[in-house]
Each structure stands twice: as C-alpha cells, then as structure tokens.
Amino acid sequence: MSPKITGELLRQLRQAMKNCKYFSEPIQAYIVPSGDAHQSEYIAPCDCRREFICGFNGSAGTAIVTEQYAAMWTDGRYFLQASQQMDNNWTLMKMGLKETPSQEDWLISVLPENSKVGVDPWIIAADQWKNMSKALASAGHSLVAVQDNLIDAVWTDRPKRPSTQLRTLGLEYTGLSWQDKITSLRAKMTERKISWFVATALDEIAWLFNLRGADIEYNPVFFAYTIVGMNTIRFFVDLKRLSDPILRDHLQLDSPSKPELSIQTFPYESVYTELQAICAALGPKDKVWICDKASCSLTQVIPKVRETPIPYTPLCLAKAVKNASEIQGMKMAHIKDAVALCELFAWLEKEVFSFLFFLKSQQKGFVGLSFPTISSVGPNGAIIHYRPLPETNRTLTMNEVYLIDSGAQYVDGTTDVTRTIHFGTPSAFEKECFTYVLKGHIAVSAAVFPNGTKGHLLDSFARAALWESGLDYLHGTGHGVGCFLNVHEGPCGISYKTFADEPLEAGMIVSDEPGYYEDGSFGIRLENVVLVVPAKPKYNYRNRGSLTFEPLTLVPIQVKMMNTEQLTQKERDWVNEYHRKCQEVVGAELERQGRKEALEWLVRETQPII
C-alpha cells in the first residue's frame, strides 16, 4: 500500500483553523478523534474523518494538527500499518512505548503560549474532554469547542449519513419485548432516583427496541438517540425510516398499548434541542443519567448538579447478560459458522482460497459479515488487523502459515472465529509458537474462577506460556460479543488494558483469542467465542459460586500445528473433549445438510491426540 498524499489537505485544514468563520479566533491545534457522535467502534464512511485527513484506516487512532506539525497516536496493533499508510507530513506516535508522549504532553511541548486547541464537541467523549481540557489549562492553553467540523469543511466529497431500512426482531430471538426492557429500565431508574435516561450508544438503542439496521458496516445498528422518562419515550431517528407498517406496528406507533409505552418520534438532529427543553423543565429533584463516554456536546447540555454520569449504562449491563433465547441463538449461529468453515477448509486442501462468504451466505438467517474477514498468508499474518489488498496479497502456498479471522451476522447471533492452519509442513518455530498460543487459549477457556471476577484478571493466563519463553502479543485477549449486534461490545472483556470492566457473570459472551506475531514472517491466532457458565468445582468457598467458559465456536484446531508433547495431560484432554464436541454437533449438521466432503474432513481433523 502507498501512503495518502496529505500536503494540500493539511494546508486547507490549517487555513480553516485560522478562519474566524468557524471559531471567533484562530486556533493553534485541531484534534481529530476517530469516533462518531455515538462513540461507535466501527464507524460509517461519513465519520471516517481521521482516515480522511491522514490516510491511516485502522480502528483506533487520534490525529492532531498544529500550525507546524501533524501527529497521529495509535497502539501496537497498528504500528506497521499506520507507518505504511501515512506520508511524511505525519509523525506516528506509538502508544504504549515509554518514550511516546501523551497527546496532552505533546501539545504542551509544541504549542506557543496561550494557545487554543479546537475539537468537534460531538465526537469527543465528555470524560476525554474533561481530561484534555484540564491538562491544557494547567499549561495556560485552552480546549475550545468548534461547532462546525473542520474536516468536513475541507472534505468536498464527504459521503452522506446512511439511513438503511430497519428490521424488527421477534421474541423468539430477543427473549424479551422492548416494552419489558423499558419497564425494567424504569425500575432501575426508580431504584436510583433517576428521572431521565439518555441513550446514545447505537447498539444499546438497537437492543432496547429489538430493532436492527445496517448503517454501519458489520454492526447491525442505526443512527438514533433515545431519551426515556418515567412516562415518556423519545426516539430520535431519520423519520423517513418509520413508514414501514411492520415497524410502526412493532413500535406501536399508531396505537400504543399504554400511555407510558407510547413512543414519540423526533428527527435525529433534534436530540440537542429536545434535551435542552427537558433540562430546562427539570424539577428540583430530577436527575439525568448519561454515560460518561457520551459526547461532550450532549453531556454539557445537562446542568452539572442534575447529571449522574455512569461508566456503564443499565442497558449496557442488561444487554451483556444474555437470556436463554439469545444464548440459544448464539449457539445456533456458531454451529452454522462451523459448518461454513469446515466446508472451506475441506475445499482449501484441494483448491485455492476464496468462497467463504458464499458458504456462509448459504446458511439460514445469514445477514452479513460481522467484520471484514482477515485472511492472511505468511508475513501478512503478522499485521494484526491485515486485510487483503491487491498490492500485498499473496497466494496461498504449501509453505506458509495461513491465518483466517472471520465472523458473520445471522439473525440469531453473531460469530467471530480465528484459526491458523498450515497446508504443508510448519517449521519447528511456527509449531512452538502455535503451541504456546494454544496453551494460553486453553488456560483461559478452562479457567474456573469465582463469581465477581473481572475479565482482566484472566488476561495473564493467556500469556503465561508465551511469557515463559520471552514472547507476547500486543492486543487484549478477548472482547464482549453482541448477540446479532456488534462483534465488539462492553462492558466485559479479557484484557490487560481495560480496568473499568464489569465482573464476568453467567450469560456474558466474550472472545478468547491469544496470538503470536512474528514480524515479516507469520502470524498465529486462535479465537473462540465463549459463553460464561456456572462451574461446579469440588468446594464452594463462602457460597460465592464459580464460573468457567463454554466454547460456542466449534471449529477444529489443527493438530498438525501442535507440539503435543509440550501439552500437559490436562491440555490434551481439553483438546480431545473440544474436538469430540465439534465432531458431534457440527458433524450432525453437516450430515443434515448433506455436505459429505466437509464431514469427512471434520472427522479426520478431530481424531483424539495422545
């Protein structure tokens, strides 16, 4: 890939920074975060402002442009990719390295005295605004809200905000009507004496109303806001989307069952003025709940004394613990995914790569991918989030490690699986690393831990075998997975980085995906989606109860890549039991679907190891 040429764009942006049409005085620095107004992880093309200005298109990164400099901060997953996508106008700031300054420290070191630093208040979270503002103020500078986005001002062919068709989800998938979800949300509000709740996260809104959209690639969500009071529900969305009679019926727009379950609809853009009106009419004891990660813009509408910021909204927490229908759907989705992968792998051995999408699309309830498939050969595997591009693509060979990370959205669930395979003879070092990664994967998957344990306390289990040999990987071990929702969701996860994660509890779903990446040579990752389930160990200390994981992903792990003699008896038992289950569950489905070749491959790949 060749870097984006940004000289002219930066000149225009710096022009805009000086132009008093946008802000009353010239600003000396402009921050371009990577998010949208909903703090979505994946974003729509119209919101890819950071990519537009610097060329780097990874999922995480913040660009800052001053009169003289342009710098972009990203983390270990993206060092290689960012350095290839950005031209010489940009300095890559490698987060996590000791010598890399924070954005605040860097700004303070380069800005002239008394500088103004601008940012779009809609795309910076309230807590980030606060920290940045405080740090700048302590050095005599100020952070200022620039209402018109300056990137948009220089982005002549910026795409429109998507407004795709909305899909309703029935009780057989959701397990709970939106009315029941509203009722239990209000119960939590009453308990905490909260009068209003402002929902800004797109997946929380989709979950609440049992609706799905396709506004953002891979995430079945739609642009909307919701404000829930004790007697009213205000729904902010492009009103053109609400004409479908099935949708109107689902939301009871024309004949609400009860007045307090009547949904008032408003244009998407009017959330700001509506929230202002609500705040102007607050009673003396009224409190407003808003996520502390919500946009600075909305958060600042709420008077400080009325605001009760929370790290995780009640919707985020309720959504994370899947109910029986959702778990059932997730299990089904994973069986389907396994069918497609068995088919692919069986076929791959004979032919060459590329009809996974077609295979998945043949499965019942297939909606789309849950993220762009990562399929990489040899050295490309070492670029953690590598996506095939014509100029770097390599043909599958017998001599290199092949890594495939793919996921799909089915109406009953979301999948995300990574396997690393070799079609020829892996090197001793490749096998050694694969075995360490497998040991880490098993250590997490088989871990038994007490109720109330936070996921980050399990992260080191995934690394211990790699660490012991002086190896590691620069990403977290697992993320929360939505149920026909975003493939990445909070509030739980397994990472050394997230300290504000919520304790794991039965029903939560996370990924377990340790890896190892050897720059310029190969990449290894083993990922299952796993369900948190109660465990029944021998004892039950203080009646706390214990938890463990049940793999939802059921795709064989290539035995050829393992040094089985490096595994303990316990690890070998785990592999055999996992493969037995793959054969039993996916085998039955392959048989039902009449996919003979894939079935033969599955049986061959799941023979017990000794």
Add this chain to the structure above:
Amino acid sequence: MSPKITGELLRQLRQAMKNCKYFSEPIQAYIVPSGDAHQSEYIAPCDCRREFICGFNGSAGTAIVTEQYAAMWTDGRYFLQASQQMDNNWTLMKMGLKETPSQEDWLISVLPENSKVGVDPWIIAADQWKNMSKALASAGHSLVAVQDNLIDAVWTDRPKRPSTQLRTLGLEYTGLSWQDKITSLRAKMTERKISWFVATALDEIAWLFNLRGADIEYNPVFFAYTIVGMNTIRFFVDLKRLSDPILRDHLQLDSPSKPELSIQTFPYESVYTELQAICAALGPKDKVWICDKASCSLTQVIPKVRETPIPYTPLCLAKAVKNASEIQGMKMAHIKDAVALCELFAWLEKEVFSFLFFLKSQQKGFVGLSFPTISSVGPNGAIIHYRPLPETNRTLTMNEVYLIDSGAQYVDGTTDVTRTIHFGTPSAFEKECFTYVLKGHIAVSAAVFPNGTKGHLLDSFARAALWESGLDYLHGTGHGVGCFLNVHEGPCGISYKTFADEPLEAGMIVSDEPGYYEDGSFGIRLENVVLVVPAKPKYNYRNRGSLTFEPLTLVPIQVKMMNTEQLTQKERDWVNEYHRKCQEVVGAELERQGRKEALEWLVRETQPII
C-alpha cells in the same frame, strides 16, 4: 474478646456534633477515618480514633456516626474480628459484598435533607474528600471541614504524639546520600517544571534523609513534613529531636556543604502556615507537586491552578526500586530471619512456643519487629490478622495447623515471612488446601513476565489452583516491602484490588503470600518476600526484556503438608531448588553461629522430594 461499650462515648460525640464551639452550625454526621495526617497504614496510639470510638482495632475501617446511627465499614479480612469487637450500637458494613452500600449511598439514605457531614480535614485524603463531597452535594448535603477533631474532644486520656530518637543511616546501608537524593528529586522537578515538592508520607521523608525513627510501632519512621524547593529544603519536625550532634552532622545543620543543600528546620505544626506563605509568594509559572493522597488540609492550601497532584510521588517511585546496597541489606536481613526461624522450628518440635523475639533479637542489627507476630493455632488461623490474646489463645497441639507470620526490622533490611506447619499428622483436607496454596505461591514466584507488567496482572496466578477447586482467599497476594522501612509500601503490589499500581521493575521487592482460611478450623498462608530480577527466557520479544522473582526469604516449606503427587514436575523442581538454596545459604550461617540443632533441623527439612 468482648466488645467495647460505646453508648456513653457516642452520646458525648453526638453532643459535640451539635456544639457550635466546634463548627458554626450543628452537623448531622461525623466521619472517623482510620488514618493519621500522613495517610500512614500503621498509626500511633494518639491517632487510633476509629478504634477509640467503636472498639474495632483492625488496620482498615471507617466509622460514621449520625444522630441516630453508628456504622463501620471494613473489608473481608476483618468481618469476624470487627463483629466481635463492636457492641450493638454499631452496624458492621461488610465491604465487597454486593448488598453493602457505599459510605456515600448510606449517608444519602439516612440523612435528613440539607445535612452537614463533618470530617477532620487533616486525616482525610484530598481525593477522598473530593469524591465524598461531590456525592453528598449531588444529594443536597454538604461535607464540612471541622478543624478541631471531635473524637479528641471526647477522648480524655488520649496519648501524646510520639517523638522518639532519630537514627542516622550510613551509605553502607542506603547506597545514596540524602544530598544525592535531593539532587535527583530536583532533577525530576526541573524535568516536569515543578518549583516545589511537598512530602507528607512518613516513609518517604525517612528514606529521603536517610533517617529512621520509632514513632509508629513496627514502622521505623518519625512524624515530619518536608517541602523541597529548587534552592531550599524545609524540614518540619519536633525541634527537640535535633539536638543530637551526630544527627546535626548527618543533616549538615550547622555547616551545610552548599547553600542549596542547607536544611531549614521548623516545628512540625508550622507546615500549614509555611506552605501558605510559600503559596502566597508563588511566581506566575510556579507549580507545586503534592501526592493526591495527601491530607485535604494541606492540599487545599495550594491554589488549584498551581497544584500538580500525582498518584505516586517521585520519592515513592525512587524508593521502590532498591539499589545494590539496599538489595544486599535485604538479602542479609532475610538470612538472619531464616536463622531465627530454623532455630524456632527446631526447638518447637521439642518444647512449646514463644521465644522467637528473643531469637531474632540475637541477630546482628536487629531493631524490632516489622509488624506484630501472628502466631495462631487451628481455628484462630482462619482469622486472617489474628493476634494472640489471653482469652482466645490456644496451646500448640499435635493435632492442629500452626500458622506463624512474623517480620523484623534489621538495620540492613525488613523481613516478613509466613509458614504453616503441623507437628502431628495433618488431615487430608488440610494437606489438599496447603498444596493448592503452595501451587499458587510457586506460580507467582516462578512466573516470567515482560518488563512493564503491573503486579495485579499476576494475582490470578496465585489463585488458579484454589479457584479450580472452588476455593479462594479474601486478601491480596502481595505488597511492596520497604528496605528497613515500612513492611507495606507502594507503589507496587500483587492484588486484584489495586488498579493504580505501578509496573514491576527489577529491584522492586514484594511479598508473595497466597493463603486459604477455613472458618472455625484452620488457616494456611505461605509467604516469601521476593525480589524482582531480570529473567533470560529463550526469546526476547520486541526487545522488551523479561522479569521474574528471586525469593529473599529462605525458610523451608514443610514437606509433610504437601501432597507431592499433586505437584507437577516443574513445581517439584522449584521446591527442591528452593530448599537446596535454603540449606546452602542459611546452613552456612547456622554453622557460623554454631547453632547445631537448628542446622540438623534445616538439613532434615530440605531433603529433595520426588
């Protein structure tokens, strides 16, 4: 133990809460934290205000008294003990249980509208003040600073603040003169553009000046404050303590080598007015560094824009990484401690318990204990911080598990070791639990991990074997250990609780002390003090370098308590290598000291296991 009778005391305190002599209007609640003005962990008798008012004498707990209620918050280590020490006037608030309200939530639920909640601003940390104040304000109440302590007002026989003799430490122990420490502190201040640094933690001040005192039992520190500017050093201490010529010479009080190393001395109490004077004279760019855990009183003297609060002071960080002289001293101290324990254990088998203090005191450089010895038999071992009291004391028997946790201060180092032994035949369950605890101890001690890893990421290693059987322990796995300083010190540790810990680095010293406690039956804990050292695994991923631990404690672990067949080969190798080292290093010292019986015991107890 019988509970303290508190009815009359509470009546008097509530009287004082209404008395406008102390605050301009009546206050509706009064908070009694457990700390002193320096946020010390162990405190002097004059500062034991929370114990005085409620009877509970554990190290952690906060009491709150309102007009109608009296409640005391403490954590899992102390539930049993607190319930036994407090009378019916008090409600025990069990922290860490889901149903227990936070102090803020509880206050909001019981207070009448518009209440005033009082607290002594000297003994509440600035960050705690901020959080409590914000929470109360959000519910219409206010937190107010009551300058005279209301507990002192009703505490007629309150002891005086100690002022023990100060001891100077030479370079052979400290490795670095106080002048060099001041110089490198100033270098850090220059780097961060800080003009003044306020030191309030007693161990940081003792470390900085290479001085030790005995004001607080077990902690060789003394009451003092220090304010360091770029050209001045102000030292606040009871001036009567500075008459000793050796001390005057050490601090160069009468003939400073350079003007900027001249120490100005002030009475302890005048720190407040001096800091006020400094702040009044601050230049427009002057910044003041103060720990965000410092007292609210001092912190509020500093104008907000001038204040640069830090979670860990540069002294705290510098002190945590031990230099070669300190490491050497710590190693020596641990050999001495091992000698005393071998002697004790050898003798215990023939006689009955109790001259450990005498034995330690015979070792060169012995100063005192580093904390009260915990020596418990059978069920008392399940009270995690049990101290022998006449009414609950049990004689050592052949039928019960014996736990001893003891530490000492030597001029060259501080020790802290726990062993669990049985003189008769342990039960199968006792052995099973001991073996899980041993596996956890080894998992931490032998762990290899990359530079930059924080201690809390290792905590689960200590628990995995217990968790797998549904067991656990309700305390952290390890704490930082000072070098002839406090046995507990920041900023590192190994705990699921501390998220703000600093990464482990070579030279840091922590304890490794998993345990298991079976209420009403027995307690098991295995504790070594371990040094963080570089590791040299096979690979060196991204040149980060790796770390591991080297045990400083060298006392045999009782083989009789182990189910050796439950140990992996790796774990057995660890035990054998550890015992080999005990025999080699401590054996030589026992021989030198002519302690024949202890030597025979040591050799017997360190035979290899198969």
